[in-house]
Amino acid sequence: MSDKKVRVRFAPSPTGGLHLGGVRTVLFNYLFAKKHKGDFVLRIEDTDQTRYVEGAEEYILDCLKWCGLLPDESPVVGGPYAPYRQSERKSMYRKYAEQLVGQGHAYYAFDTPEELDKNRKEIPNFQYGQAYRDGLRNSLSLPTHEVTELLNAGTPHVIRIKMPTDEKVSFNDLIRGHVSFETNQVDDKVLLKADGMPTYHLAVVVDDYLMKITHAFRGEEWLPSAPVHLLLWEYLGWKADMPQWAHLPLILKPDGHGKLSKRDGARLGFPVYAMNLFDAKTGELTPGFRELGFLPEAFLNLLATLGWNDGTDQELFTLDELIEKFSLERVSKAGAKFDFEKAKWFNAEWIKKSEAASLAPGVKKVLEDKGVVIADEDYLLKVIDQVKDRCVLLPDFYQQAAYFFELPKEYDVNAVKPKWTDAKTAFFNELIAKQDTVTWQAPDLEAAFKTLAEEKAIKVGELMLPFRIMLVGGKFGPHVFDIAQLLGKEETFKRIKTALPVFSA
Numbered sequence: 001m002s003d004k005k006v007r008v009r010f011a012p013s014p015t016g017g018l019h020l021g022g023v024r025t026v027l028f029n030y031l032f033a034k035k036h037k038g039d040f041v042l043r044i045e046d047t048d049q050t051r052y053v054e055g056a057e058e059y060i061l062d063c064l065k066w067c068g069l070l071p072d073e074s075p076v077v078g079g080p081y082a083p084y085r086q087s088e089r090k091s092m093y094r095k096y097a098e099q100l101v102g103q104g105h106a107y108y109a110f111d112t113p114e115e116l117d118k119n120r121k122e123i124p125n126f127q128y129g130q131a132y133r134d135g136l137r138n139s140l141s142l143p144t145h146e147v148t149e150l151l152n153a154g155t156p157h158v159i160r161i162k163m164p165t166d167e168k169v170s171f172n173d174l175i176r177g178h179v180s181f182e183t184n185q186v187d188d189k190v191l192l193k194a195d196g197m198p199t200y201h202l203a204v205v206v207d208d209y210l211m212k213i214t215h216a217f218r219g220e221e222w223l224p225s226a227p228v229h230l231l232l233w234e235y236l237g238w239k240a241d242m243p244q245w246a247h248l249p250l251i252l253k254p255d256g257h258g259k260l261s262k263r264d265g266a267r268l269g270f271p272v273y274a275m276n277l278f279d280a281k282t283g284e285l286t287p288g289f290r291e292l293g294f295l296p297e298a299f300l301n302l303l304a305t306l307g308w309n310d311g312t313d314q315e316l317f318t319l320d321e322l323i324e325k326f327s328l329e330r331v332s333k334a335g336a337k338f339d340f341e342k343a344k345w346f347n348a349e350w351i352k353k354s355e356a357a358s359l360a361p362g363v364k365k366v367l368e369d370k371g372v373v374i375a376d377e378d379y380l381l382k383v384i385d386q387v388k389d390r391c392v393l394l395p396d397f398y399q400q401a402a403y404f405f406e407l408p409k410e411y412d413v414n415a416v417k418p419k420w421t422d423a424k425t426a427f428f429n430e431l432i433a434k435q436d437t438v439t440w441q442a443p444d445l446e447a448a449f450k451t452l453a454e455e456k457a458i459k460v461g462e463l464m465l466p467f468r469i470m471l472v473g474g475k476f477g478p479h480v481f482d483i484a485q486l487l488g489k490e491e492t493f494k495r496i497k498t499a500l501p502v503f504s505a
């Protein structure tokens with residue numbers, strides 16, 4: 001690698017939410033930059049005003065914040081190459097488009113949208129390019145004086161690249177190796193629009209150059225644009241500074257071929273966006289991983305493994321480990337199938353491995369949103385430690401932990417009631433009566449419980465499940481004596497007393 005400082009960019013268009021593939025693009029850029037002690041730039045590519053969606057930029061920023069992938073330079077934090085929003089850089093692009101016209105690599109096109117529509121309707125597979133450009137209204141087909149007149153009269157026009165005939169352009173992709181294209185197959189893309197805004201093609205090249213980007217990781221869907229970009233780098237005389245590109249493999253539908261889409265998520269019942277996305281126009285809510293209860297650490301971990309592995313069996317990686325281990329050689333060319341069950345596995349593993357304190361804010365929100373009152377933060381941490389192994393998604397903490405804070409709302413007694421006896425009622429009453437002799441540590445409590453059962457000649461197994469149901473309400477949860485220890489003596493006895501009439505009724 002050259003000794004230039006590594007600079008990568010994530011360059012989203014603010015046209016909606018962030019698909020998980022978009023976040024993986026961010027992640028790979030970020031990992032590469034951090035591994036090489038480089039800079040990670042966020043550039044907002046908002047030159048297509050017709051596709052602009054209110055709030056989309058905030059969504060992207062929030063998402064990067066949630067994931068902890070913070071840019072070193074962005075529209076918010078600024079940086080030496082500001083502005084980082086292309087609409088604010090509008091005045092910078094025209095001169096490059098004009099330079100290309102001057103060199104004969106681009107031309108003015110005066111065709112109106114109506115004329116182009118007509119062509120598209122009448123000519124099958126119409127493309128503005130070498131096959132048709134001579135018959136259209138542009139500075140290649142019209143006499144020079146007419147072009148000058150049209151320009152002087154301020155006639156609306158665009159600037160298009162003139163794709164060369166019969167050439168091959170190629171580059172070395174960091175993931176796919178040698179990639180080449182026939183120029184004949186590519187149309188004359190618009191570079192500068194009639195309103196003076198550049199298109200993506202011109203803006204991405206100019207900005208990658210001006211912002212000294214050294215490496216660009218982007219989705220495979222951008223590969224067809226590469227020949228246009230390659231020619232622009234060459235024509236503008238910047239070829240030596242062209243970033244090295246890596247086109248990342250697609251994230252595929254779990255049950256077929258093709259890119260995983262928002263619709264697949266709705267069809268199969270899982271999110272494909274990072275966070276909830278609300279479309280104010282249609283009222284449609286697209287669900288996100290964050291709101292479903294994924295931890296950002298798990299989300300990043302699962303994205304990293306979609307198309308990359310470290311060559312060992314290791315599957316769980318912290319962000320620091322990913323930075324250390326990430327290498328492009330281990331990114332696969334083939335698309336990666338998305339598996340939601342596996343995604344949930346990552347989350348469950350991350351919940352298990354996280355400290356209670358780091359889970360606490362999310363768990364607290366889950367519980368409080370359901371009306372559970374949490375008075376003691378230390379107690380919350382202990383509860384989290386008790387139940388976290390049983391939770392896959394954050395909302396599972398409600399089912400698994402609410403009973404630590406409030407009496408069970410109902411008792412699942414169907415299985416135990418038919419076998420209930422007065423002797424069992426007596427057992428529990430005596431357990432309470434003996435309270436001063438029972439220390440409140442799980443092992444001691446368990447021993448006392450068993451001794452009493454022996455004395456009363458009742459099988460312990462017949463008492464444990466009822467005890468659990470008295471404390472929890474159902475047949476789930478950690479070891480019952482651990483639950484009792486955490487609830488405390490007073491609360492445990494209160495629960496026994498409250499539940500006994502239900503059991504013996």
Ligand code: GLU
Pocket residue numbers: 011012013045200204216217218219222
């Ligand atoms: N603006 C493009 C997008 O929306 C960026 C593609 C690229 O990285 O070159 O994804």
